[in-house]
Amino acid sequence: MDVLNKLRHLDAYPKINEDFYSRTLSGGLITIFSSIFMLLLFFSELRLYLHAATETKLMVDTSRGETLRINFDVTFPALPCSILSLDAMDISGEQHLDVKHDIIKKRIDAHGNVIEARADGIGAPKIEKPLQRHGGRLEQNETYCGSCYGAEGSDDECCNSCEEVREAYRKKGWGLTNPDLIDQCKREGFLQRIKEEDGEGCNIYGFLEVNKVAGNFHFAPGKSFQQSHIHVHDLLAFQKDNFNISHKINRLAFGDYFPGAVNPLDGVHWEQKAPSGMYQYFIKVVPTVYTDIKGNTIQSNQFSVTEHFRNSEFGHGQTLPGVFFFYDLSPIKVTFVETHVSFLHFLTNVCAIVGGIFTVSGIIDSFIYHGQRAIKKKMEIGKFS
Numbered sequence: 132m133d134v135l136n137k138l139r140h141l142d143a144y145p146k147i148n149e150d151f152y153s154r155t156l157s158g159g160l161i162t163i164f165s166s167i168f169m170l171l172l173f174f175s176e177l178r179l180y181l182h183a184a185t186e187t188k189l190m191v192d193t194s195r196g197e198t199l200r201i202n203f204d205v206t207f208p209a210l211p212c213s214i215l216s217l218d219a220m221d222i223s224g225e226q227h228l229d230v231k232h233d234i235i236k237k238r239i240d241a242h243g244n245v246i247e248a249r250a251d252g253i254g255a256p257k258i259e260k261p262l263q264r265h266g267g268r269l270e271q272n273e274t275y276c277g278s279c280y281g282a283e284g285s286d287d288e289c290c291n292s293c294e295e296v297r298e299a300y301r302k303k304g305w306g307l308t309n310p311d312l313i314d315q316c317k318r319e320g321f322l323q324r325i326k327e328e329d330g331e332g333c334n335i336y337g338f339l340e341v342n343k344v345a346g347n348f349h350f351a352p353g354k355s356f357q358q359s360h361i362h363v364h365d366l367l368a369f370q371k372d373n374f375n376i377s378h379k380i381n382r383l384a385f386g387d388y389f390p391g392a393v394n395p396l397d398g399v400h401w402e403q404k405a406p407s408g409m410y411q412y413f414i415k416v417v418p419t420v421y422t423d424i425k426g427n428t429i430q431s432n433q434f435s436v437t438e439h440f441r442n443s444e445f446g447h448g449q450t451l452p453g454v455f456f457f458y459d460l461s462p463i464k465v466t467f468v469e470t471h472v473s474f475l476h477f478l479t480n481v482c483a484i485v486g487g488i489f490t491v492s493g494i495i496d497s498f499i500y501h502g503q504r505a506i507k508k509k510m511e512i513g514k515f516s
Contacts (some may be wrong), residue, residue, distance in 0.1 A: 157499045165492035172484045180477040183424045183469040185391075192418045192464035193251075197343040199416070199432070204336035204382040205350060205454070208243070209375035211328035212236040214333070214352040219339050221346025227339070228301070229354055234337040241330060277315055293319045301354045336381070339390075345460060350378075351453025364451055373407035374452040385414075385458070386431035389421035391467070395436055407452050409441040414458040416463055424469040432459070433465065 207215060217234060219227040238246040276289035282299035283290075291295040293316035300307050310316035339348060352374050353364035379400040384392075401410060414436045421429040441450050 152317065155496075155500060155503075157503070158496050161492050161499070165488050169485060169488045172488070173481060176477065176480050180472050180474075183471055186470055188466045188468070190464050190466065192460075192462055194321050194343070194418070194464075197400075199341050199343045199460075200386055201339040201341065201348065202382065202384045202386075204334070204339070204380075206239070206243075206332065206334045206379045206381060207350070207376065208239070208241075208379070209330075209377055210333055210352065211331045212238050212333035213325055213328050214374075215333050215335060215341075215350060216316035216352070216354060217335065217348065217350055219341055219346065219348035221342050221344050223342055223344055223346075225342060227341075229298075231337065233242045233339075234335060237334040238328065239332040239334055241306065241332070243332070245334070246331065280313060290315065295319050297354050307354075334381075336423045343460060344460065347455055347457040349453050349455040350376075351451060360392050366455075376408070376410055376452055376454055377401060377403045377408070378454055383456075384432075385434055387429055388424075389419070389429045389431050389467070392419075392431065392433065397432070401438075405440075405442045407450070408440075409450050409453055409455060411439045411441065411455045411457060413437045413439070414456060414457050415461055417461040417463065420464065420466045422466070422468045424471065 168193050215236070217230045218231060226449075235248060237248045240246055275291055277291045277296075279288060279290040279296055279299040282296070282303045282305060284299070284302065288299070290299055293310065293313060296315050297307055307313070310321040313321075316322075335350065341348070351364050379398075380396045381398070382394065383396045384394050396412070403410075414434050417433045417435075419431050419433050421431065423429075
């Protein structure tokens with residue numbers, strides 16, 4: 132018994148006899164409000180525990196030899212598909228001119244309605260006896276071999292369509308001044324098709340796979356070629372003085388989508404006011420790695436962008452009309468990792484919530500209770516005085 136009595140003296144939580152309890156209205160209200168507040172905080176903490184949290188880290192990007200995938204969907208309301216081309220190049224010297232693979236073009240009318248989706252190129256020959264390379268017309272059972280009009284790379288090279296003639300000219304660095312002088316272009320109705328599509332627009336979408344180095348890709352009228360180490364486009368064939376490069380970027384992303392990704396150029400619309408010019412986007416690409424709660428990893432990118440318009444007047448007529456995207460890679464990689472809050476951490480937070488609210492509500496209740504008693508005593512003293 133003596134040992135038990137000594138243990139009672141060590142009790143850090145002495146109990147008060149229920150006969151001394153005094154329950155008040157204010158205490159009941161404080162209990163109700165503090166309990167509701169406690170439940171709200173508990174469910175908020177439970178939601179955080181059940182859902183994954185995302186940790187963000189920054190590190191130096193040491194990856195080498197990777198490629199960069201560029202997904203795009205751009206609409207040009209006043210630029211026909213027949214004259215629109217896509218080029219890509221980077222600082223390593225690699226060039227992809229007049230890109231056609233993995234690209235889809237849709238002709239659209241002035242109201243934005245799709246007219247048709249077709250592959251690049253103007254069309255097939257429309258007459259039975261096209262002009263042969265040797266100068267005569269195609270005879271029966273004779274294999275067709277059209278002339279490249281001086282742009283042949285070898286003696287046995289043939290250009291059987293207007294597109295092949297234009298490609299041969301591009302490789303030579305020549306511009307095609309009058310397509311009607313080219314038999315293939317004349318019988319395919321090159322200029323006629325351009326005139327028919329005048330006033331139309333074009334929606335072009337797809338993706339590019341480029342080296343993971345700084346570079347640019349651009350949408351511009353005409354076929355591109357190198358002339359004295361300068362990148363130029365053949366615009367004479369279209370017989371137009373200016374081109375309207377108004378555009379809307381429906382989507383532009385560097386890599387795959389990941390949760391929380393925001394592409395700042397999605398939905399951006401720009402309308403050309405000047406007669407002609409070059410619209411430029413300068414993009415800083417930040418490599419990003421997203422790892423979900425199951426350990427699945429998504430290699431992607433985020434980017435920031437600034438914009439600039441170069442009027443042809445400032446370039447003395449030498450500014451190439453088009454929409455250019457210049458991109459550069461950041462040396463810093465961002466990693467997002469989804470993690471679960473540990474049960475011990477959740478339990479600690481719940482205990483902190485319960486203990487904190489219980490303590491604060493007790494202080495408030497004590498302040499109200501003793502304040503009421505003090506006021507009551509003063510009123511009693513004033514009544515009997």
